[in-house]
Amino acid sequence: MPGSPNGSTPTPGPTPGPTPGTGPGSAYGREHGSAKAMGGLTAGSLVAVTAYTVTLGGNGWLWFGWVVLGLLTLVLAVTRS
Secondary structure: OOOOOOOOOOOOOOOOOOOOOOOOOOOOOOOOHHHHHHHHHHHHHHHHHHHHHHHHOOOHHHHHHHHHHHHHHHHHHHHHO
16 A cells, blocks of 8 residues: 555554443433423423413412422423533
């Protein structure tokens, strides 16, 4: 092969491993199961509280509870990443 001192083919260098931060347990690109479940629960409860408010009238405790749940979900998502 041209450029090699003894005419043999050069050995390839080390094979690159996975990009750091992209593996199955990584916080980048994938949500943890608990954060995903909490997000689904928060979104579902928003729909339920909104439907309750539309049909039966507003209830401040329901909205307060939803805000607390939303903040907990946000904290969970931030601490898992």
